[in-house]
Amino acid sequence: AQSVTQLDSHVSVSEGTPVLLRCNYSSSYSPSLFWYVQHPNKGLQLLLKYTSAATLVKGINGFEAEFKKSETSFHLTKPSAHMSDAAEYFCVVSVLQGAQKLVFGQGTRLTINP
Amino acid sequence: DTEVTQTPKHLVMGMTNKKSLKCEQHMGHRAMYWYKQKAKKPPELMFVYSYEKLSINESVPSRFSPECPNSSLLNLHLHALQPEDSALYLCASSQGGRDRNIQYFGAGTRLSVL
Numbered sequence: 001a002q003s004v005t006q007l008d009s010h011v012s013v014s015e016g017t018p019v020l021l022r023c024n025y026s027s028s029y030s031p032s033l034f035w036y037v038q039h040p041n042k043g044l045q046l047l048l049k050y051t052s053a054a055t056l057v058k059g060i061n062g063f064e065a066e067f068k069k070s071e072t073s074f075h076l077t078k079p080s081a082h083m084s085d086a087a088e089y090f091c092v093v094s095v096l097q098g099a100q101k102l103v104f105g106q107g108t109r110l111t112i113n114p
Numbered sequence: 115d116t117e118v119t120q121t122p123k124h125l126v127m128g129m130t131n132k133k134s135l136k137c138e139q140h141m142g143h144r145a146m147y148w149y150k151q152k153a154k155k156p157p158e159l160m161f162v163y164s165y166e167k168l169s170i171n172e173s174v175p176s177r178f179s180p181e182c183p184n185s186s187l188l189n190l191h192l193h194a195l196q197p198e199d200s201a202l203y204l205c206a207s208s209q210g211g212r213d214r215n216i217q218y219f220g221a222g223t224r225l226s227v228l
Contacts, residue, residue, distance in 0.1 A: 032214040034216075036219075041202075041224070042221055042222075043118075043120075043204055043219040043220050043221040043222050044157070044204070044206075044219040045219070046216055046217075046218070049214070049216060051214035090156055094214065094215075096212070097170070098164075098169050098170060099145060099162040099164045099169035099170050099210070099211075100145060100162075100208060100210065100211070100212065100215055100217070101159055101162070101170065102157075102159070102217060104156035104157060105156065106155075106156060107154075107155075107156050
């Protein structure tokens, strides 16, 4: 079965410093992977997706992620954190079981310190 | 336009009430989804409609009844809910049929069952 594991439930960084949110996946074939962000009391917004094209994927708001098959990882990074980045981040793998199903990681709460 | 609109934004209901949640999209998507999200948890899939037919029911109790009147509209009918059903209910849509498709989420309906 396909799954994702987010290695940190909470990450705290200072404004202007780099952000690293870690995600490992488990899949028997080349997966479709996504990062979504959820601000408080809001719906989910897609940051970026990987679908077996380039291994380095650029997303919105300066975020990017690198697919590493050898490490079964899909970590999310940003060079310089902004206060508005404070939110919950979900690593997601997509599977087809009659229809598309999203399998979510448990989420990482990102806190930005001024 | 990548908007999924959910109404109402907030709903308070008693355990004997009947209410409905509404979700609408005008992106021409043929797959629509209902998710339930408890506080500090990832979304959990409830139902998937593909081409206006129910494709997936994740063993959801019958007090939740989905309906897809047309390709743009998705309803969730609620009856005799329990306090533990209080949660954020998210609707999403996608082009459907492939695991690489992006799901677009609405802002959700915050439901409180008294």
